[in-house]
Every structure is written in C-alpha cells, then in structure tokens.
Amino acid sequence: MHSLLLCTISNYIMDYNSIKVEAFWKQYWKDNDIYRVTHESDKPKYYVLDMFPYPSGAGLHVGHPLGYIASDIFTRHKRMNGYNVLHPMGWDAFGLPAEEYAKQVNMHPADSSKQNAVRYKEQMSSVGLSFDWAREFATCDPAYYKWTQWIFSELFNHYYDTKEEKAIPIQDLIDAFAANGNGTVQAAHSYQETFTAEDWAKLNRKEQEDILTEYRLAYRKVGYVNWCEKLGTVLANDQVKDGLSERGGHPVEQKAMTQWYLRTTAYAERLLNGLDDIEWSDSLKTIQRNWIGRSEGASVHFQIDGHEGDIEVFTTRPDTIFGATYMVLAPEHDLVEIITTADQKEDIDTYINYVKSKSEVERMADKEVTGAFTGAYAINPFTNTKIPIWIGEYVLKDYGTGAIMAVPSDDDRDNNFATKFGLEIIDVVDKSKYPGASLSDKLGIIINSDFINGMEVPDAITKMCEVIEERGLGSASINYKLRDANFSRQRYWGEPFPVKYDDDGIVTALSKDELPLLLPHTDDLSPGEGGQSPLSRVKEWVNQDGFTRETDVMPAVAGSSWYFLRFMDPHNDDEFAGQDAINYWQDVDLYVGGAEHAVAHLMYARFWHKFLYDKGMVPTGEPFKRLVNQGMIQGGIEFIGLLKEKQDGISKFMCAKMLQHADPSTYVKIPIKIQFVNEYGKDSSYLSAESIKQFIGWRSEYKDAIFECSNGVYQNGKFTGKDTSHLHTFSETGKMSKSKFNVINPDEVIERYGSDCFRMYEMFLGPIQQSKPWDTNGIDGVYKFINKYWNLVTDGDLSTDDPSKEELKVLHTMLKKVDADIQSLSFNTAVSSFMICINDLRKLKSKNKHIASEFTLALAPFAPFITEECWKLLGNNESVHLQSFPKHNDEYLVEDSIEYPICINGKKRGMASFGADLDKTTIEKTTLEMEFVQQWIEGKTIKKVIVVPNRMVNIVI
RNA sequence: GCCGAAGUGGUGGAAUUGGUAGACACGCUGGAUUCAAAAUCCAGUGCAUUCACGUGCGUGAGGGUUCGAGUCCCUCCUUCGGUACCA
Numbered sequence A: 001m002h003s004l005l006l007c008t009i010s011n012y013i014m015d016y017n018s019i020k021v022e023a024f025w026k027q028y029w030k031d032n033d034i035y036r037v038t039h040e041s042d043k044p045k046y047y048v049l050d051m052f053p054y055p056s057g058a059g060l061h062v063g064h065p066l067g068y069i070a071s072d073i074f075t076r077h078k079r080m081n082g083y084n085v086l087h088p089m090g091w092d093a094f095g096l097p098a099e100e101y102a103k104q105v106n107m108h109p110a111d112s113s114k115q116n117a118v119r120y121k122e123q124m125s126s127v128g129l130s131f132d133w134a135r136e137f138a139t140c141d142p143a144y145y146k147w148t149q150w151i152f153s154e155l156f157n158h159y160y161d162t163k164e165e166k167a168i169p170i171q172d173l174i175d176a177f178a179a180n181g182n183g184t185v186q187a188a189h190s191y192q193e194t195f196t197a198e199d200w201a202k203l204n205r206k207e208q209e210d211i212l213t214e215y216r217l218a219y220r221k222v223g224y225v226n227w228c229e230k231l232g233t234v235l236a237n238d239q240v241k242d243g244l245s246e247r248g249g250h251p252v253e254q255k256a257m258t259q260w261y262l263r264t265t266a267y268a269e270r271l272l273n274g275l276d277d278i279e280w281s282d283s284l285k286t287i288q289r290n291w292i293g294r295s296e297g298a299s300v301h302f303q304i305d306g307h308e309g310d311i312e313v314f315t316t317r318p319d320t321i322f323g324a325t326y327m328v329l330a331p332e333h334d335l336v337e338i339i340t341t342a343d344q345k346e347d348i349d350t351y352i353n354y355v356k357s358k359s360e361v362e363r364m365a366d367k368e369v370t371g372a373f374t375g376a377y378a379i380n381p382f383t384n385t386k387i388p389i390w391i392g393e394y395v396l397k398d399y400g401t402g403a404i405m406a407v408p409s410d411d412d413r414d415n416n417f418a419t420k421f422g423l424e425i426i427d428v429v430d431k432s433k434y435p436g437a438s439l440s441d442k443l444g445i446i447i448n449s450d451f452i453n454g455m456e457v458p459d460a461i462t463k464m465c466e467v468i469e470e471r472g473l474g475s476a477s478i479n480y481k482l483r484d485a486n487f488s489r490q491r492y493w494g495e496p497f498p499v500k501y502d503d504d505g506i507v508t509a510l511s512k513d514e515l516p517l518l519l520p521h522t523d524d525l526s527p528g529e530g531g532q533s534p535l536s537r538v539k540e541w542v543n544q545d546g547f548t549r550e551t552d553v554m555p556a557v558a559g560s561s562w563y564f565l566r567f568m569d570p571h572n573d574d575e576f577a578g579q580d581a582i583n584y585w586q587d588v589d590l591y592v593g594g595a596e597h598a599v600a601h602l603m604y605a606r607f608w609h610k611f612l613y614d615k616g617m618v619p620t621g622e623p624f625k626r627l628v629n630q631g632m633i634q635g636g637i638e639f640i641g642l643l644k645e646k647q648d649g650i651s652k653f654m655c656a657k658m659l660q661h662a663d664p665s666t667y668v669k670i671p672i673k674i675q676f677v678n679e680y681g682k683d684s685s686y687l688s689a690e691s692i693k694q695f696i697g698w699r700s701e702y703k704d705a706i707f708e709c710s711n712g713v714y715q716n717g718k719f720t721g722k723d724t725s726h727l728h729t730f731s732e733t734g735k736m737s738k739s740k741f742n743v744i745n746p747d748e749v750i751e752r753y754g755s756d757c758f759r760m761y762e763m764f765l766g767p768i769q770q771s772k773p774w775d776t777n778g779i780d781g782v783y784k785f786i787n788k789y790w791n792l793v794t795d796g797d798l799s800t801d802d803p804s805k806e807e808l809k810v811l812h813t814m815l816k817k818v819d820a821d822i823q824s825l826s827f828n829t830a831v832s833s834f835m836i837c838i839n840d841l842r843k844l845k846s847k848n849k850h851i852a853s854e855f856t857l858a859l860a861p862f863a864p865f866i867t868e869e870c871w872k873l874l875g876n877n878e879s880v881h882l883q884s885f886p887k888h889n890d891e892y893l894v895e896d897s898i899e900y901p902i903c904i905n906g907k908k909r910g911m912a913s914f915g916a917d918l919d920k921t922t923i924e925k926t927t928l929e930m931e932f933v934q935q936w937i938e939g940k941t942i943k944k945v946i947v948v949p950n951r952m953v954n955i956v957i
Numbered sequence B: 001g002c003c004g005a006a007g008u009g010g011u012g013g014a015a016u017u018g019g020u021a022g023a024c025a026c027g028c029u030g031g032a033u034u035c036a037a038a039a040u041c042c043a044g045u046g047c048a049u050u051c052a053c054g055u056g057c058g059u060g061a062g063g064g065u066u067c068g069a070g071u072c073c074c075u076c077c078u079u080c081g082g083u084a085c086c087a
Helices: A002-008 A018-032 A065-080 A096-104 A109-126 A142-156 A170-180 A197-202 A205-212 A264-277 A282-292 A318-323 A335-339 A345-357 A360-365 A412-421 A457-470 A556-560 A579-585 A600-614 A689-698 A746-753 A755-764 A776-794 A805-823 A827-843 A849-859 A864-873 A920-929 A931-937
Strands: A045-050 A084-086 A158-161 A166-169 A218-228 A233-235 A253-262 A294-304 A310-315 A326-329 A372-379 A386-391 A403-406 A474-480 A499-501 A507-509 A547-549 A588-594 A624-630 A633-643 A652-654 A667-672 A706-709 A712-715 A718-721 A730-734 A897-904 A907-915 A944-948 A952-956
Touching (some): A065 A084, A065 A588, A065 A624, A065 A755, A142 A158, A142 A556, A166 A600, A170 A197, A253 A345, A264 A282, A294 A318, A310 A318, A600 A624, A776 A849, A920 A931, A920 A944, A931 A952
Parallel strands (some): A045 A084, A045 A588, A897 A952
Antiparallel strands (some): A158 A166, A218 A253, A294 A310, A499 A507, A633 A730, A706 A712
C-alpha cells in the first residue's frame, strides 16, 4: 500500500504527500460510491444544496469553491451525525452566457456546455466535494427540460383564484364564465371588462381565448424589448450600456413584441408572507420585500369632464385628495388618444414621439421634468373643481393604473411638475408639528380639506378610505411593485415553449405525452428576421401540419426554478419527481449560493414552488428553509498607465506614482498579468526591468515603447537612471476574470499545498458571507497546521493508554467549539480551534491514539483526504467519512479554578484565581484584601463591588 | 435619493446575554539549527511613554445610557451591496 510507505520511517518527520494520497482516495470514494444516497432510508433526511453553476469555459477559479467547500463541510458533519444527506450537483447549462460562449469558441452550445461540465466536475472532485454524482443532470438535457416544459404547460392551464388563494384549473374558470360571466369571479387577471354568461356564449372561440389569456398564469401580451436596429437583434438589459449596445455602441430603442409572461403578481402576497417563516438573512428578505413592494392605499375614480369614462388612480395618500389640483397619465395610457383635444393634439403627439425616442436608460438617467397638457379636464370628486389632465413620463404605465392624481403640495415630483408648468398648489398637510419628517413618514395635520380638517394624517387616511367606498368612488386597495415576469427570449439556447398556435392564432399547451418538445439542432445562432429567435429560421420545425410553434425560448431562470426538486428523483421518466422521493426529502434545508441571485432566481423558484404546492405536488410552501449567501472572492487587478498621446509616434507608459495627480483623461489603464507584478496587490506594486521585458514579450506591439519610471527611463531593453527601474502599477480589487488577467486557478493551489489545505485556507479567510480578496500569502499557516496534524498521527508510536486529563480537556474544548461553529457556519473560527488544539497537544507532547483518532474524526469534514489516510494509518478499515462525529463531554471541561480579572472603575488592574464554586461574598472579601487592590483603594471610599460569577470583579471607588 | 450591511493592529480576521479587546493566522523583529539557504523550532510584536515595573491612549467621528460599551441609544462620516421617478 502506498500509504504505508509514507509512515514506516517513523523516526523522521515525513512531509505529507498530498498528490498521491488525494489521487488514491478520490478513486476509492468513486469506486465505493460512499456519497450515494437514496430516499429509502430510516435515517432522518437533510438536504444541502449549492446553487448549481453555469459551467463557463474558463473553469473554476479560487472564488467559486468557497460556497461549495462550506456546504461540503456542513454536509459531511451532518452525515457523521446520522443524517441521510442529499447533496447533489448539476449544471445550469441553458441561457445567454452559454450561447455567447459557444459562438465565441465556434462550437454548438450543446457540445461546449457538456465539455465545460466535465471540467467542472473534475475540478470539484479535486476539491474533495462529496456530491452524489449519480444525480447529476443539466438543464439542457431533454429528460430534464421535458418537465420544465410540463410545469410551464400546467401554469398555462391554470388561473389564480384570489378567494381560494390558490391556482385552479382553467377549465373551472371556463365553466364559471359559461354559468355566470366574470362578474362574480375572483381571480388574478388583467381583463378590464365585465361580461355575463350570455355575452360569453356569444363569443367565438378565439374571442374567448383572448379573454382567458388575461387570466392564465402563463400568458402572452405585448411587451417591450431592447431592440438594436444596427445589430438586428434584441439585447438583454446587461448588454445595454447608457442607451447604447455594449457591443459596437449602437443606439438601442424600445420595440413592442408579443411575448410570454408569468403572472407572478398573483402570488405577490404569498411571496411576501412566506418570507416570515424562513431562515434567510434579514438583508436578503428586505431585498425581496422591496422587490415585491407592497403598498397600501386606495384606488379612486375621477370623472372626465365631457367624457363617459373615468380615470382610475392608485394613491397611498387619499387624505391629500383635496390638494389634487391636476392629474397625470403615463404617455402610453389608453385614454390619452381619446381625451386629447384638437388644440392640444400636436403638443401631445410631439411629446409622445419625444418619449419614444428615449431609451429606458435615458429615461431613468434624465431627471428633468417633462410633460404635455391633453386639453381635457377631470373632476376632483371632493372639491368638485375641474382639474387639468396632463401626460408625463414620470408616471409609469406599468405601476398602479398608469395614472395619478397629483398633489403638488405633498409630493416632490408633483411639486416639481406643477412648478415647471405653473399649476395650482394647495397646501393640505400642516407638517410644522413634525419637523424633519419626510413625506413617506405620513405625518402631519390635515388643513384646507373640509371634513377631515384637523385630523392626523393616519386617521385621515382611514377616514378617506371609508368615505371613498361610501360614495362609490373607489375602494381601499393594495398595490405591488412586482411585475409579471417576462418569460420570452429571442434566443436559441433555451427550452422551447411547449405550445402550438393554430391558424386562428389560438394557443394550446402540449400535453405530457407530447413532451419533451425538443430544441431542434441548428448551427446558425445569429438572430432571425426582425429580432426573432434563431429558431424562426428552422422552418421545418416551426411550421407543422395545421399549426406552428413558438420560436422564442424560455429564459435561463426557467431551468433553475425547480431543479432542486428534480435532484430528489433525477431519472424519473413518468413524473417531474416521484411522490415517495418528494415526501421523503421534502425541501432544501440549507441552500448556499451567491447574493447575485437574491431577486430573480429565488423569486421564480419560490413562485414555481408555490404553484406546485397549490397542485399538491410538493409538501411545503417554501422551497428553501435556510439560505446563506457566500461572499465573493475577489482578485487584485494590476494596471499600468499608458499615455493617450504618443511621444514622437511611440507609445509611452508612465509610473502610477507619477500619474497620481495627472488628469485621468490623459491616460488609460491597461490591465496586465498579475504574474508580472512585484509586490502584487500592494500600494507599492511595480514592474521591474525584468517584468517589463516579460510584458513586452506578451504584448509585442509595445516592444519599442517608452517606460517612464520614477527614477529613470526604460526603453529597448535598456534602463537609464539611478538604481533599478520601478514602474509602479495601479492596484485595484475586483472580480476574478480572464479579461483582467487575475484568475487564480484552484488546481495550481491544490497541486502545491494539497486539497485539504486549500479547503481549510478558503474557510480560514473569514466568514463565508463576506467578500474578500484572494491572497495566497496566508496559506502557509494552514499548511503548517496540516503538517503538524500529520506528524501528530504519523511521527512516532502512539500510546494506547488512557489520555490524560489535560489532553482530554484540550480535545473536548475543540470538539465543543467546532461542533457549534459548523452549525452556525463559522468555519473560520472552527479552523482556528483546530490550530489551537494541535498547538496545545504539541505543548503537552501528546502521542495518544485515542486523542489522535478523535481529532481525525472531527477534522474529517474539513480535510477529507488526509483524515481518510490517517484514519487508515490508525488501524481502521472503513472510511472515516462513514464514522460518527465525536461528541464533546462537558465533564472534561470543568475548571477547578477560574482566573478573574480585577477591575477598578471598570479598568483591569490585575488578575486573581478563585475556586470555581466560591461564593460571591468570599470573592469580594478576598479581592479587597489583595495587596495591589489595597494600593488602588487606599484612602478612597468603596462605593460598590460587583462580582460576576465566572467573569470578573469590579470595584467602584 | 431610498433600503440594507459593515467600519477593530502593518494584513486577514477573533471576541456568549454588555464583563480581560486584538484569539487564530500572515507579516515583521530577534534567536536556535545549518558551511549556507530553504524548511523547522523558540521568543517578541496595538500605539505612545519608560532602562524597567508601570502608566496613558486605543474598536470610523462626536455625544449618551451603565459599576462596566467593539457590543445598547442618538447624531454624523466613510465603504460595500440592492434599487431607481413605485404615486
């Protein structure tokens, strides 16, 4: 056995050979399937999940495994505590980045994704992550996306009943329409009209479908996309920068397209309330709450002077309605066309064209007040005065009703608008009693408002809601910021929508036995005509006998919205997951992943889960019980300054120190390989003459360039100046990325220090929730620890005697701390406990087999390879990872005496040792008699003596 | 602007319910070992002052509560993250 060779030379401190040992055990674990789990188990279940990655072409860098290592330690600890732990991994392979990467490397995304996943898996195994690889799948596997499509079909075939507060089959709604029309139906919808059963019966099938679509949980409507005429393509939001395409810098405009949406708004209240019962960080919950953006208020109808209809507005401040001196509609509001007078038509048209010409980004960036008058007037139902109706881009068509009553006295935006256009301002809230209160605080006394004069604002709001309902003007209502989710992408690499359109354009969802609807193969991934998906060019797929297919595909979030359920039963062909498996595994107990998914992924996943819950297909209302966001490991980025103006036609680089006070517009920062840089990451980082040569070798276009250092000039291989050249560089901290040449690959670190050392060092860096720059310098401390541990087990013979009291105390102090730290995910302090323990054991010259064994067991979750090796060397045959985690025993931790700090007026002045069970009075008495205490209290009166048992003594004089 | 999180040595970071601030580690200094180096081991290391014992000051700034504050309260500053005219 190779491992025996390592330990037979016992009188010599042998370094641990990580490469050999890790290779051996990696194979052993694989061959023996020790991380395989099934739901047929008597043990309690536990589900630890990492957010599955999109396998990018670059492979893993040292930042990626941070969360995986943490969850792996947690998993191993749970396993050793008798749990049946589901810990799977897979690939989020569909989506834009995968498609873009495939184009770059000139491969089909199906192939590049597969290839990248293989590399990821290999790297993950090198890190010693204990995934059950039998459950691996990718979101682009037809066997998986069959069920993504199926859930989508189910969404399509359901509506949300607001009375039952759950999803109900659409057939029930059709029956209700046929029986009673839509007047009595309580459902989440976007259909504005009311109809009777007779009306419904008169409609043809297409007309009925058009109404039903406004109720379905998956539906189609017109939405806007970022359209770039020049590139002939639709762009994602992050492909647009400052209103221009990121690639090429071409103008981007808003283009209307009929697209698929999910009615997430139906679940707004439940998505909000569900947050109360789960263990997520407060900040993450707050982000989700803000995103849902619930606000209470009233919807009020304003009659339009000289027109039949009315304008409905939503307001959180019905108490200020007496101050509503004008109204504003969103420029896209349906009524604009109807109410605009002939006189104002030109103004309005000009303004609408102006708004259309602006991109969304420009609209957000531009804070200037703009608007136009429609010429029409509404009647304020409380003052009965005519108030002008304007349009303005600050009113958004998607929020509330797309119309507002403007109260310029109590709303900053309304105020700016009124001031600019000379509209009337009536002050309706006296805020003098509440200096410093902001408008959103809803504080003040109502004035100039008839029957609510003198009331406090909150009371006035309640009163007004009542009166509004009494008078039939509207009702109290709740509004959400949350919008229905756009679910269409004009792309290739995603799930095809499982739907078909007949000749009349009526949509039906494919049934389960028609799934999966396979994504057809095509090598031409360029956009289709008019910004359509590349699929639109695959005519033989789109045009079927008697129907056509949807050419848009689903977004990347589709596949990640339910993958955690598939892991429970990944190879099931009959169901998305078998009920036995789902009932056993229930939900995710611990979910670890990056905060960048705080909104989109988690919101979609919770939404899908709640839908499946309504269908009785999952047993819990929330998918992720406890969630932890790991921080990012960043990298140092090094730049050198290149002057924009060439000197006699030659490029000139200048020392960062010399550019410190220069005008930043006169030079550009060129990122360089961090390997070239001396004192990398520090303020003093620089390129020496040697590293400038390396740089020139890498970027030969600069071979003749001038490098002006602070102490001389380097050019053409020669340095003229005093001492050696120092070309200082700019150092920044940021994401590790290929384009910044600062990627540190875990493979290199593992090769040099071993996987166990790498794992423990990543944990030792700090709390996992925190982001921090990678710095290999500190790794030596952990490396020393690993070697100390190795020597503890392998250097010399171990005694089988009972361990001493001191040894037990040192060991059990560690066991207690490590156990608690793992549960609270404080892995950095757990690593430090191991270090303290091993240092203490060395001081005690401990060579005890029991101690070494227990230490090995406790260390196993952190350092799976070396502990496995040591466990074997300690004479065991079964894997260390299948053992029980050692329990600490408080008996060994009992102290005979306790060191008390003695404080005078709260300042420590000395120490004293007292028996652990000594009473307070004796401690107080003894303390006051002590010599150094006497010196401090001499001639002073003692006001008070505070004795905190087991803590400290404080004397107040 | 609004919301959230966080500011501790030269560095990464520790500190139950308020109870010895700086654990552990890096780095640095000195020493041992070595022909020498690496590696390893030992000692020291918040700042100021002192030959020294010690003393003073110290957790972003200022105030407060308390016998006692890194921890609680108020005001402010900075950094990071989220969000963006949300009626």
